[in-house]
Amino acid sequence: MxxxxxxxxxxxxxxxxxxxxxxxxxxxxxxxxxxxxxxxxxxxxxxxxxxxxxxxxxxxxDPRSLREDEAIGGVDGLVRRLSDKRFADLGIDREEVQEFLAAAPQAAAAFARLYDNAGEAGARIEDPEGDAREAVERWQNHFSDLDHAAEDLADALRLSRGDMAAGLTERLRELHRLSVRILPAEVMPGMVHRLDLHARQLQLSEMLPGAARRFQIARQVGALELRDGIEELVAGAKLSSDEARNAFRNHVLDYLAAALLMPYRRFLRACEQTGYDLAVLQRRFAVSFDQLAQRLTTLQRVSERGLPFFSARFGRTGRMLGFTAGASGAVYPLSGARWPAWVPYAAFESRGQMLTQTVTFGEGEAAPRHWFTIARTVEVDGAACSARRAIVLGVEARFAGELAQARGISLAPEDAVPLGGGCPRCGRADCLTPATARLASAQQL
The missing domain is CATH 1.10.260.40 (lambda repressor-like DNA-binding domains)
Structure with missing residues (x-):
């Protein structure tokens, strides 16, 4: 110590x-x-x-009481709560939050409890997805026991079968008596996968591309073989509604599927050997860009840590649809946020191309933090018509020198695009939102 x-x-x-x-x-x-x-x-x-x-x-x-702040998410947890628009006029920065937590941890815990339970008597708006997201943040999106179990299973399948996709399919057939069947889109309206226990089939829509099919098969294997570990995590999250528990369970199942397809040690070694070259990693592990982005937010195994990425997902209208902080410490508002000068918005005009940009932002920070961000569009798996999302990966610029995508790009803070708190909450007179020249500076790879 x-x-x-x-x-x-x-x-x-x-x-x-x-x-x-x-x-x-x-x-x-x-x-x-x-x-x-x-x-x-x-x-x-x-x-x-x-x-x-x-x-x-x-x-x-009990020396464990020295870490009591972990129950409220530490400094990052308090920063997230104090970033609420109701406190925007107070100008509370990260340094003040650190001082508050250090000087009065019980008072900080009381504030967090009051904030989290505000309006519990009936005024509180239910937000199952938000509750599940907060549970994921408490683990920094790394579930160590499940990740180890998935890695052991993946290694066993690779050694016995060689090809992961074939190994997962055979695992379902031999151990669980389930076959995989691809069905026409009209037979599965509005669905991309279905477990039919009567027919003993995992049914997948023909609209799913190869990477998405492998992901769904891996997800089903994980759900069947690591059920106890999944339910222990769900119970430990202490979520108050079935909807929140289901949302958290679905996140964990997606996490397991990625851990099976990208086993931790092999994946981290490949990241380090290639300089986190995203195109190479996609091909090496036969995954989609969004699957890869989510896996990159999970690399926090003790003594085997990867870079602390965050990942966000945007719709075509510019609305942020999802955000995973991982261990990055990034805090985002998920409602009403718009940053048209940021690269995910430009990505929609460069379909399928990888764009990069350095930016500064930081909700509740004493000074905005400096980030290196990568974005590209992806097609929504199984959509009946062309539906796209923009996926953005971000890591603090001080770590970005290791990245293949950052080669030849200035990581100097003065060259970064400053982002505010989102258009509805930003009163800056010198906003760069209309500056199309800065948008054009996003580099195509």
């Missing part, structure tokens, strides 16, 4: 008050001076490993 990192003044102060001790009495019990204890309690000195051991030995103290 690094002494310099452990500021635990409020926890120690609550412990002292619980024991009914003065600072002088507690300092004597710990073998330190009252003035030093006073500095620790005011977070002006870290809690050293030696003093922590004394606290644990002399008092009934």
């Amino acid at each position: 690094a002494d310099s990192a452990l500021l635990a003044g409020p926890s120690l102060r609550r412990l002292r008050k619980r024991e009914g001790l003065t600072q002088a009495a507690m300092a004597a019990a710990l073998g330190i001076s009252p003035s030093y204890l006073n500095l620790i309690e005011r977070n002006q000195r870290p809690l050293s490993a030696r003093v922590l051991v004394q606290v644990i030995e002399r008092f009934d103290f």
Whole structure:
């Protein structure tokens, strides 16, 4: 435990008050001076490993309470809550949030609880998708146990079958007595997949392209073989409605499918060897761009971490349809957000091409953060007519020097396009939204 990192003044102060001790009495019990204890309690000195051991030995103290802020998502969780438009006029930045959490973690937890339960008596608008998204954020979109289990299963299938798609199909047939059948679109109106237990078939629409078919087969294998782990995660999320639980369960199933098709160690090694070359990774693992983008937000295994990407999805009208923060720390509003100067909007005019752009933004930040972003359009799997989405990947520019897509691109902050808080909430007089020249600067790869 690094002494310099452990500021635990409020926890120690609550412990002292619980024991009914003065600072002088507690300092004597710990073998330190009252003035030093006073500095620790005011977070002006870290809690050293030696003093922590004394606290644990002399008092009934659970050291896990030092990480109590994790229950509310730490600094990022508070930043997200304080980015609410109701607090926009207060100008609360990330540094203030950090100070609030460090100085008064219980008060911060009380605020988070009040915010999360606001209007619980009946005024609160139900948002199952939002509740599920917050649950995903608490895990930073990395479910370690399931990821390990998926990797073990993928390795077993690859060793026994060689080809993953064939291995997954045979796994369904041999172990679960399910065949895969491709059906005409008119037989499955409005559906892309269906599990027919009476016919013992996983039925897929002919409208699904190859990558999407493999994804659905992997999803079904994961659902059948890792059911207990999935349900443990869903129960642990403590979501209040069936709709939120179903949304979270669907996210986990998608996560499992990606983990089977892109097993963690092999995928991370390929990322590092290729400089996260997205085109190469797509072909090597036979996945779609949106499947690849989501997998890149999950690489947070302890001692084997990848770059901290976020991913977002936009509709043709410019509305953000989904957002996964991963471990990036990025915070986005999901309603009313519009940044026409950002590259995902230009992507719709460059169908299927990969565009890049450096931008600065940061909801609730003391200063906007500097990001390198990559965007391209994808076709919606199984859509009866041409329906497109823009997928954007982002990573802090300080990490982007490792990326194949960033070669030859300036990562200097002064060359980045500044984005505000979204058109409905931004009052900037010098907005770059109409600047088509800046849009044209997005580089085609």
